[in-house]
Amino acid sequence: MSSTSAAAAEFARRQQSPLQKIQHLLHGHPWLSPLFLLVVTFVVFSILNPRFASANAQSLLLQQVAVVACLAIGQTLVILTAGIDLSVGAITILAMMVMATLAADQGVPGILAILIGIALAVGAGILNGILVTRVGLPPFIVTLGTLSIFTAIALLYSGGSSIQNNRLPDIINFTGESFAIGPFRVTVGVLMVLALYCIVGFALTQTAWGRHIFAVGDDAESARLSGVASKRILLSVYTVAGLIYGFAAWIQIGRAGSATANGIPDANLDSITAVVIGGTSLFGGRGGLIGSLLGAIIVGSFTLGLSLAGVDQQWRLFAIGVLVIVAVSVDQWIRKVKA
Amino acid sequence: MDYDRDQGFLEGMGIDVADPKKNADEAPTGKYTGGKGGDYTIVCNEPSNGAEDGGRTAMETCLTKSDGINVVYTINEPAAVGASAALKAAGITDAIIVSVDGGCAGVNSVKDGTIGATAQQYPLKMATLGMEAIAKIARGGEKPTTSDGLDFFNTGVALVTDKPAEGVESITSDEALKICWG
Numbered sequence: 001m002s003s004t005s006a007a008a009a010e011f012a013r014r015q016q017s018p019l020q021k022i023q024h025l026l027h028g029h030p031w032l033s034p035l036f037l038l039v040v041t042f043v044v045f046s047i048l049n050p051r052f053a054s055a056n057a058q059s060l061l062l063q064q065v066a067v068v069a070c071l072a073i074g075q076t077l078v079i080l081t082a083g084i085d086l087s088v089g090a091i092t093i094l095a096m097m098v099m100a101t102l103a104a105d106q107g108v109p110g111i112l113a114i115l116i117g118i119a120l121a122v123g124a125g126i127l128n129g130i131l132v133t134r135v136g137l138p139p140f141i142v143t144l145g146t147l148s149i150f151t152a153i154a155l156l157y158s159g160g161s162s163i164q165n166n167r168l169p170d171i172i173n174f175t176g177e178s179f180a181i182g183p184f185r186v187t188v189g190v191l192m193v194l195a196l197y198c199i200v201g202f203a204l205t206q207t208a209w210g211r212h213i214f215a216v217g218d219d220a221e222s223a224r225l226s227g228v229a230s231k232r233i234l235l236s237v238y239t240v241a242g243l244i245y246g247f248a249a250w251i252q253i254g255r256a257g258s259a260t261a262n263g264i265p266d267a268n269l270d271s272i273t274a275v276v277i278g279g280t281s282l283f284g285g286r287g288g289l290i291g292s293l294l295g296a297i298i299v300g301s302f303t304l305g306l307s308l309a310g311v312d313q314q315w316r317l318f319a320i321g322v323l324v325i326v327a328v329s330v331d332q333w334i335r336k337v338k339a
Numbered sequence: 340m341d342y343d344r345d346q347g348f349l350e351g352m353g354i355d356v357a358d359p360k361k362n363a364d365e366a367p368t369g370k371y372t373g374g375k376g377g378d379y380t381i382v383c384n385e386p387s388n389g390a391e392d393g394g395r396t397a398m399e400t401c402l403t404k405s406d407g408i409n410v411v412y413t414i415n416e417p418a419a420v421g422a423s424a425a426l427k428a429a430g431i432t433d434a435i436i437v438s439v440d441g442g443c444a445g446v447n448s449v450k451d452g453t454i455g456a457t458a459q460q461y462p463l464k465m466a467t468l469g470m471e472a473i474a475k476i477a478r479g480g481e482k483p484t485t486s487d488g489l490d491f492f493n494t495g496v497a498l499v500t501d502k503p504a505e506g507v508e509s510i511t512s513d514e515a516l517k518i519c520w521g
Contacts, residue, residue: 051403051404052403054403056402056403057403060399060400060402060403063399064396064399162391162417162444164420164444166451176424178428185428252392255392255395256390256391256392256395256421256424257391257395257420257421257424258391258417258420260390260391260417262390263390263391263392264392265388265390304400304403307383307385307400308400308403308404312363313385313386
């Protein structure tokens with residue numbers, strides 16, 4: 001008895017190698033690795049082309065990554081539960097086309113069109129949630145199916161046409177309005193995304209709901225046995241994700257200056273990339289929201305930075321692919337941390 | 340198609356295109372011979388996915404590279420609309436945007452001044468003549484011939500602009516609206 005407790009005490013007192021210390025640090029604070037990566041990225045690209053560091057370039061960068069960063073909020077919640085959402089882009093496009101078509105073609109007042117669009121996105125999220133919790137299908141399969149379903153509905157409803165912003169009421173284009181904060185130009189959309197990060201981030205870290213999400217992601221069965229309503233948490237996660245995608249649709253219209261069913265073709269993969277690079281584990285239970293924002297900015301920085309450095313477009317794709325693999329490998333290494 | 344249009348634009352401007360099957364291999368500065376001629380600087384060559392938000396992102400990237408852009412060529416009109424939004428956001432009002440396609444939405448963009456000029460093509464004519472040729476061959480008639488000097492049958496192209504330039508044939512946006520597609 002005493003020898004095992006002595007051994008345990010020994011283990012707790014052991015000297016950790018620097019590598020193990022880093023491993024521990026990253027395990028406790030998952031946002032440190034993307035933060036470090038972002039700083040390195042910023043410094044490297046600023047050296048390659050000083051225009052990268054200008055307020056103008058950084059402002060544009062934020063505007064360019066705003067929509068993906070917004071989608072990454074919903075995607076982070078889903079991935080934290082060890083799920084994945086492939087219907088991200090489809091739900092956003094559906095909400096976008098419904099909002100725009102109602103306002104432009106059916107004469108629905110702007111604010112009502114926005115609310116209906118967002119409500120539709122929430123409904124889509126609920127559908128995903130029900131298929132995952134009640135029917136018990138794996139999230140990958142569910143969202144793979146709903147991806148096609150929602151895309152088809154969006155195309156059928158909009159007739160494949162695109163609606164320019166000159167036919168849309170001001171409130172819908174509002175997210176594209178830009179104004180200056182010091183030397184930076186930000187759009188309302190960017191501020192909206194940052195506000196969403198604060199709100200959802202608070203809910204994730206400071207409320208029981210948030211804690212339960214981590215528990216369900218880590219081990220759904222243990223969570224259930226500990227009294228967490230796993231199925232209800234899962235359903236709520238997909239529902240909230242749908243709500244976020246609805247807002248993303250509004251922001252996308254402002255950004256693109258039009259609503260088109262062909263918009264944001266890479267939304268799914270981009271949102272997953274941002275989450276993974278941000279340090280959230282694909283296996284669930286560990287990670288955080290701030291990391292996804294950093295991840296989205298890192299991907300955007302690569303695109304803009306490599307372009308300013310005169311590198312061919314294909315290499316940007318290559319670089320991001322390498323980044324994703326490195327991020328997941330680091331995540332695997334961090335998981336091996338010994339208490 | 341993307342290098343065909345890109346190199347076509349550059350050839351029209353009288354810029355040496357180096358390899359006509361490759362984008363972005365031209366000399367970054369030099370002289371152009373189109374119109375009155377002069378010096379050119381190619382600021383950037385960015386992919387846009389032929390869509391509004393791709394066009395906007397591409398234009399923004401170009402604008403971070405240089406403040407003095409005055410001519411923008413885009414592969415199609417949706418990309419041009421995105422580019423125009425980016426220029427407007429940056430406070431640039433005197434850049435000319437040119438594009439290709441001539442669909443009815445695009446011609447309206449020329450009419451409202453977003454696009455300076457666009458090359459209008461006639462896909463409906465291509466489909467009609469194509470079907471007629473197939474029907475003819477099926478009934479034992481002869482195959483269609485290619486147009487002089489080309490390896491395809493030319494269904495025509497017209498430049499659509501409301502600010503015609505000397506020495507370049509063009510039609511107005513109102514005329515183009517009568518024959519546009521889509």
